[in-house]
């Protein structure tokens with residue numbers, strides 16, 4: 229299967245990366261996830277704005293002992309979802325910031341989304357970080373910010389749809405190859421912030 233778009237999920241352990249992937253792929257919330265060992269891979273073919281695109285998704289482990297392994301998976305990624313728990317400031321200020329720095333240092337043209345997870349918990353818990361702080365950080369790094377809940381499904385399909393759109397806008401071209409499969413012919417460019 230030709231992969232048009234490689235997406236990597238980064239962020240501290242337990243922020244809900246695997247649940248986002250499961251929700252996107254299966255349409256369901258699985259509360260029984262265990263910590264990802266190393267990294268997990270999934271791929272899916274979706275239509276966006278009348279174009280078919282195969283999305284390859286690398287779901288990394290956020291535990292610090294796997295940091296060096298996670299670095300392998302963002303190489304070549306055109307889109308990164310840097311995830312943090314909306315109710316936990318450290319997962320944003322420390323861990324998300326760490327992964328953004330890593331991406332900026334090592335990947336020249338990766339479209340970054342700051343993904344605030346577990347939005348359903350905001351009904352009972354306070355935000356860890358004010359929205360204005362997230363937005364101004366996103367602006368400063370040229371990223372987009374989104375909020376998701378894998379429990380309710382809020383924002384999950386929108387996140388991937390937006391990633392595919394930004395990828396196409398940035399120069400990723402999806403065409404039909406010799407075997408009738410979608411191919412990526414070229415990809416250059418950067419994203420802007422739409423927060």
Ligand SMILES: Nc1nc2c(ncn2[C@@H]2O[C@H](COP(=O)(O)OP(=O)(O)OP(=O)(O)O)[C@@H](O)[C@H]2O)c(=O)[nH]1
Pocket residue numbers: 239240241242243244245246247248258259260261262263264265288289290291345346347348349376377378379380
């Ligand atoms: N309330 C709520 N809980 C969530 C959500 N997403 C994940 N969780 C819970 O958060 C915990 C961690 O979820 P995972 O998806 O395994 O976290 P992860 O980021 O993949 O963790 P690592 O693989 O260790 O890096 C689990 O107990 C989930 O049930 C969400 O949207 N809302």
Ligand SMILES: [Mg+2]
Pocket residue numbers: 245246247262263264287288289
């Ligand atoms: Mg995981």
